[in-house]
Amino acid sequence: MLAVIDYGMGNLHSVSMALKRMNVPFRVTSDHEEIKQSGGIILPGVGAFGDAMRELEERGLVSVIKQEANQGKPLLGICLGMQLLFSSSDEHGYYQGLNLLPGHVVRFSGDYLIPHMGWNWLSIKHPHPLFYGLEEDYVYFVHSYHVQARNAEDVIATTDYYQPVTAVVARNNIYGMQFHPEKSGELGRKLLERFVLLTETKVGV
C-alpha cells in the first residue's frame, strides 16, 4: 500500500486518480501509523514552499517522512513535493526543506514566460531503474521555481527552459519529479508505474 501524504496543500485528487487508474492500492493520509505501515510514500504538492513545510510541520509529518526515508522506504516527491526534498528554498523568503537531498530552490528569472507551463522534453542524463524500458518524450510542467541540486549525479533527467532544469532526481530510495506524471500522458503513467514497481521490489541502486 502506498501512502499519499495529505497535508492540506494542493490537489491530491489527480495523483490519487492516476493511482486508481493503475489499480495501485493507496491511502490518502496524514496518519503517522499508516505512513509507517506503507510500502512507499508519495509527497504531492501545489502551492508555496514555506506554507507546505509549515503544514507538514504542524501535522508532525516532517519527522515521520524523514525517518521513513532514512530507513530506506521509497519516497516520491511530485512538483512542489520534489522541491521539498531539498535543503532550502527562496520562495517568498528563505525556508528550510526536508533536506533529504542537498540543494536549493530558486525562482526562474529572465525575459521569458514564468511559470514554465506546458509540455517539455524530458532528457535522461543517467541510466536508472526508474527509466527501465522507457523512451524519452514530453511531460507536463507547471512551476515558477526550480531545483539547483548540489550533487549533479542526483539529477537523472532534465528539461530545457532557457537553461537546463532539474526534472527528475533520484538517490537511493529518494525520488522526485518536477513535472506532473499524473498529467503527462503515457510516459507519465509509465514513470509512476516504475516507481510503484520499485516500491514493491525494493530494488536498490
Place this chain on the structure above:
Amino acid sequence: MITKRIIPCLDVKDGRVVKGVSFVNLRDAGDPVELAAEYDRQRADELVFLDISASHEGRKTMRDVVRRAAGELSIPFTVGGGIGSVEDMFEILRAGADKVSINTSAILNPELIEEGARRFGSQCIVVAIDAKYDPDAGDWFVYTHGGRNHTGKRALDWAKEAVDRGAGEILLTSMDQDGQKNGFDLPLTREISREINIPVIASGGAGNEQHFAEVFEQTAASAALAASIFHFGEVSIASVKEHLRAKGVEVR
C-alpha cells in the same frame, strides 16, 4: 524547449456536449468525458470544458463531468463557465480540474482573480477575454455575457490588469474571427501576447492547419484553441501537429 499547445474546447450543457461530433468510434459522442478521452488518445495537449448550462442542476451535473474526466484523463484540463466565486473555483478544482477559467465574473469582480490566485495559485487561474475590434477607436474592447455586453474596457488594459492581479494564463477569443474559420485574429493575438508575460491561448477562427502555423509564427501565443473543426473531424490534432512540425514549430 517548451512546446506550443493545441487545445480542443468542449461546450457542455447539462452534462452533454452541445456541438455535435462526428467521431464514429465513440459509443456516446455526446458524453464530454468520452470525447475528452478520445482527444487525450489523439495527443491533445490540454482540454477546456466550457459549461454553458443555465440552471443550478446543470452546474451540479458539470461537477460530475469534472470528476469523471479527472478519473479518465492523463492530460490537464480547464473548466470555465458559471464560476462566480472562490467557492465555485474550489468545487471545480476539488472535483479534479487543473485550472478554472473566469470571464464575466472577473470583469464584475476583478478581486476574484486575486482571491483565486492567492488561494489556489496563479497557475490555476485562467482569465478568458472576449475581444472585438472597434474600427472607430482603432482598438479591441472586452465583451461579457457571451459577447452581449460591451464593457468599455480595452482588451490590452484588461489583460494587463488580469496579469497584475495574478492570472496565470489569458484565454483570448476574437469575437470577430470566432466561427469564421478563416484564421486566428493575428493582430489582436500579436498585441496581447507581446505585451504580457504570461501564456496567451489564441482562440476563435481556426479553420485549417495553416491557421495554427500562422498564429505561432506571427504572434507570441503559447497555445491555440479550437472547437468544432476538431469535433467534426475537419482537422485532426495529428494533422495540425504534423503541419506545425513541418513548419519548424515544436509540438508534443
